[in-house]
Amino acid sequence: MREAAIVVVSYGSSALLAQHLAETARQVPEARIVVVDNRSSDDELRAVTALTERMGWDLVALERNTGFGGGVNAGVAHALEHGAEAMLVLNPDARIDRAAFQALAAAGDERTLRSPIVRSPSGRVWFSGLDIDLVDGEIRHPRRRHEFPAGRPVPWLSGACLWITREVWELSGGFDDAYFLYWEDVDFSRRVVERGGSLLVVEDAVAMHDEGGTHKESGQRDEAKSELYYYWNIRNRMRFAAGHLDDEGVRRWQRRALQAAWRIILRGGRRQLLRPVPPLRALWRGLRDGRRIAEEALSPRAEQRT
Structure with missing residues (x-):
């Protein structure tokens, strides 16, 4: 397996890192772990610093909150600088086991952006591929394409868990940090395809995503959005x-x-x-x-x- 890193962008998520990323690191001990702290508070920075030092992870501490895309760019740059040839970008409230990690590494070619099937802790499928319809801008599951025969659906992969090779990263130019939050993975997926790459959902790989983990910590209802x-x-x-x-x-x-x-x-x-x-x-x-x-x-x- 080519040298790989796991890149996680954290914003006030030290508790989630201790729960989810720690388990992923235990499952995949050969991967370099890169935590990017998108500045939220002094207390949170101290907590993330203590955790990364205790676990032996790399920490990229940013002076300000650059958004998800900006955080990914910083983490991937660090991983590439330290010899990584592939990066698994993972949400702080997600985890992946060794079998899924290896399945992602083995799938596709060097110009293929890859995602696992992502499930919630209850087993519900949270992500298995999505389309953006270029006619009306609606996001739909590929199974619904037949309902919109006049549409122009194009696929995209979720940033919750993405396997990105060095070649895909250089081909795409990285994430557009001007999105700050949401839709940056849709844009990234489209640029990969527009520049000659491909997208693949690896059905033999499954990641777990405790969606809304930060909402639970704040007492927000599961269905509510910020x-x-x-x-x-x-x-x-x-x-x-x-x-x-x-x-x-x-x-x-x-x-x-x-x-x-x-x-x-x-x-x-x-x-x-x-x-x-x-x-x-x-x-x-x-x-x-x-x-x-x-x-x-x-x-x-x-x-x-x-």
Whole structure:
């Protein structure tokens, strides 16, 4: 097996690292463990520093919160600098065993971005491949393609657990940290394919994802989503459109932005609407900033045609 590293981006997640990453490290002792601390607080930095020193892991401590993509970029750069030829990017609330790690390493070729099947602790499938429909910007499971015969579905892989070779990383150019949170894995997947790579869900590999582990620690309901979740999902839908679609595609997604944003809000359930200010504020801000991104993308394109 080529030398590999496991890269985990942490934001206030020291307790999750002690639970999940520690088990992964025990299962895969030959992998270099790289923890990126996206700055949240002095106490959290001290906790992560103590944990990484005790476990013998590498720590990349950032001075500010750079978002998920920025954290991955920092962690992968560290891993490559220390000789890694492949990186497993893993959420702090996820874990993987040795058999799955080896299955990911053996699958595909050096230009293949890979993901395992991801399950929740109850056994429910959390991820087994998803599509983004380039017609309307909706995310759907590939099994639903037949319901939308006029669509243009393209696959993407979740950043919760990704096997990335050095070749894929260099081909793609890494994560776009301007997304900050959410949709950066959709964008990354598309750039891999657009530049000659491929995507693969390795069905012989299974990772466990304790989705919403941070919500449980804060006492938030399992179905509820944060205001930041809504804002970045709504905003970044249009960032993806601006980066990957032609003018008509960007305008088409913008026309459907309110409808898509409302569906994103409803992922948190209807009970949250008894206290509507946070989700509706996120909806308004996400639509506003998404529109700005679309307008900024279309403006220079119009100038180039004149």
